[in-house]
Amino acid sequence: MSNQLRFRSGQVFLHKLRVDSATVIEAGDLVFLDTDDVKPASEFTFTTDLATTQGNFAASFLGVAHQQSANGDTDDLSIDLSPHAVYEFDVNSATYEAGDLLGPDEQSSAIMSQQLEAVASADLAIARAAEYKASAASLLRVTFASAFHTGSSNVNAQIG
Numbered sequence: 001m002s003n004q005l006r007f008r009s010g011q012v013f014l015h016k017l018r019v020d021s022a023t024v025i026e027a028g029d030l031v032f033l034d035t036d037d038v039k040p041a042s043e044f045t046f047t048t049d050l051a052t053t054q055g056n057f058a059a060s061f062l063g064v065a066h067q068q069s070a071n072g073d074t075d076d077l078s079i080d081l082s083p084h085a086v087y088e089f090d091v092n093s094a095t096y097e098a099g100d101l102l103g104p105d106e107q108s109s110a111i112m113s114q115q116l117e118a119v120a121s122a123d124l125a126i127a128r129a130a131e132y133k134a135s136a137a138s139l140l141r142v143t144f145a146s147a148f149h150t151g152s153s154n155v156n157a158q159i160g
Helices: 050-060
Strands: 007-009 014-017 030-034 037-040 061-065 077-080 086-096 101-106 111-118 127-129 133-144
Touching (some): 014 061, 030 050, 030 111, 061 133, 086 101
Antiparallel strands (some): 007 086, 030 037, 061 077, 086 133
16 A cells, blocks of 8 residues: 555546544545545445445445545545546556456455455446556556546446
């Protein structure tokens, strides 16, 4: 995990959202909405198996944290919900086609806050590859699909 924000290009839609004082978030973390506050992907409840957890996470995925929040901080946090911003993210070492579907990666039955992996279906995805990699790569430019931005390709991003 690199613990850094690697924004590369595009339009950012920052939203200020609440964070609990005991929650630690790093800039660049994938975050989700837990009832009324933001938490990093690593705090998402792992259920049944990775695919089930990825699908559940996609339904509550907000976006990418642009600020850190240390233990004890209560200031609102800037989160990018934009489907138009491009970030460089850690991924499982593999080849990638532009448009490949990506979801959060797993480590020890927990999803990771700053690493993605290829997924088999749109209901598990929170991102798409924004570039082609002919040889195995562990860094990839991606765009994200927030469940809370109706312009995103997240299957959960609908009103009604």
